[in-house]
Amino acid sequence: MDFAAVDDLVRVLDQRLADQLEAVYLYGSATTPYYVPGRSDINLFVIVTDGTSLHSVREAFGPVWQRHQAVLGRPPAIMTQATLAQLVSLSPALSHHLYHHAEAYAGKLAPGSFYPDPVGQAAYLVTEAMRASTALATRLLSPRLVEQAHHRLHRLARQLASRPLPDTLTAAQLFALIQDQLNKRVGSFIPGRGTAPLTLRRHDTFNLEGIYRDSARIIFVIPALAPPLLLGIDWDRLSESIDTHFQAICVTTAAQLRLSVRGYAPLDFLLSRLEHVWGQDPLANLSVPxxxxxxxxxxxxxxxxxxxxxxxxxxxxxxxxxxxxxxxxxxxxxxxxxxxxxxxxxxxxxxxxxxxxxxxxxxxxxxxxxxxxxxxxxxxxxxxxxxxxxxxxxxxxxx
The missing domain is CATH 1.20.120 (Four Helix Bundle (Hemerythrin (Met), subunit A))
Known part of the structure; x- marks a missing residue:
């Protein structure tokens, strides 16, 4: 990638903040082989001393943002080293990225600050896969949300594949790649009573394990299928059977749903916003610490x-x-x-x-x-x- 924008950012902040600037960390796909210019995110943490004024940082950053907004995509996050350590302890995804892919663009990486959490990272990945699956059936999404969903799906697929992927891949192909990788990482499918076909209005059948919904989404729980079978699903025709008051369709497996709820995103479940409406209930009797x-x-x-x-x-x-x-x-x-x-x-x-x-x-x-x-x-x-x-x-x- 072209680091001129980051060089300019570091130079300006160093001049303005002097000793208050401790480090600049570059992390995520920008430091990996699967970085794609114009598509991948450029993630930066600016580490400052305690008491540094965020408002002074903003004054210095304004001209940099005007010059390089198109390249940077987003501003850096500003925090102290202690705050970053707290954030990392709470975020398995961030811990994973900083442990495996962080570079100190200025200053030094704090030794011993980042520890991988494989279980937490797996729970994050299956949660992100379910959110990204909204790109499969976009009939219910606005054009802006369609673009966001495809970006999230492509980003996750690149991350799991650890390589750049062509823009020509369809949402179904990306989702099949993601599921193939996740099925290898999250273990075997939860034992159940087998699948039952859900009859849709157009007389199609689709082997679902179960269905959940909340106020905005309907969630299809599918078997852990091999990529060729996933590619054979007509997601658009499936979405036509769904009431339009839902804002999105999400897809996951029973094992991934349990891992997501127990290990990363429990609040909808605990606050009774996730309603089981049909089929098997892999969340029945699930306990969440x-x-x-x-x-x-x-x-x-x-x-x-x-x-x-x-x-x-x-x-x-x-x-x-x-x-x-x-x-x-x-x-x-x-x-x-x-x-x-x-x-x-x-x-x-x-x-x-x-x-x-x-x-x-x-x-x-x-x-x-x-x-x-x-x-x-x-x-x-x-x-x-x-x-x-x-x-x-x-x-x-x-x-």
Whole structure:
């Protein structure tokens, strides 16, 4: 890849921040053989000393973003070394990337900071595969979401194949490649009573294991099929049988669904938003360690505080765009608070003490950004601490 944009970023930040700039980490596909210019993401972490002003970083970064936005694709995330260590401890995907594919573009990698979590990484991959499977049947998606779904599917396929893939591959071919790799990684299929055909309106039959739904998605649980059989499925015709009030169709296997819920994404299950509607129920009697729910909550807060907020804020070109960042992050913070209340009511988790209210619209935008980041960090710390003790104090929750 052309590193001129990253060189310029490091030069400008080094001039502006001086001793406050500790390191710049480049990670992800940009450091791998399967990097594809114009398609792969360029992921950067700028590591600063404690007390460094995010607003000073934004002032310095603005001209760099104007020059290199098309190449960089997204701004770097800004955080301290200690915050990165906390984030890595909560995110198996990030830990995997930093352990295997990180490069110190400036400064040095902190020794011993990154540890692989094979089980957590596998749970993340099957979760990502289910989300990416929306690209198989796009009738229910807007054009923007179709593009995002195909990007996610292609990215995951490249990652699992560890090589560049041609743009000519269809969504079905990419999904078959992904499933072939995942079936080798996540173990054998969960024993069940066999499959039963689901009769659709067009009198097609499709061997499904089961069906789930939530407020926005319908999830098909399929057998762990070989790639040729997956390629024989007419996903478009299948989608025509689905009510249009669903926003997306997702596809997974029973083993992958169990691994996803237990090892990475338990909240929809624990909060009774994932409804089993037909066929076998591989989630029946599944227990989820309470600590996993806490880690999920902490991970969301950590990513929103240190990645989402800093990247969006650095990219905001004017006060109106900063206002949109504030509005988005306030909604995420509210979502976190609502999830916490539901965990208290439905699963008996302890109710956290309310954090201080956010400043109002009349407050300076700098103050509002700082307050949102502070509150998100508070939620991260709360659930990280709770994850250390909750398994000893609460029975394993089930949906």
């Amino acid at each position: 309470p600590s996993m729910a806490c880690r999920t909550m902490a991970r969301r807060a950590a990513i929103w505080a240190n990645v989402t907020l800093t990247q969006q804020y650095l990219a905001a070109a004017n006060p109106d765009e900063v206002h949109k960042v504030i509005h988005d992050l306030q909604n995420r913070l509210l979502n976190l608070q609502l999830q916490s209340e539901l965990l208290y009511r439905l699963q008996g988790f302890p109710r956290p003490d309310s954090s201080e209210p956010l400043p109002g619209r009349e407050a300076p935008q700098i103050q509002r950004i700082d307050a949102i980041q502070h509150q998100l960090s508070w939620w991260m710390d709360h659930y990280r601490a709770l994850a250390e003790t909750v398994d000893d104090n609460y029975a394993h929750p089930a949906g």
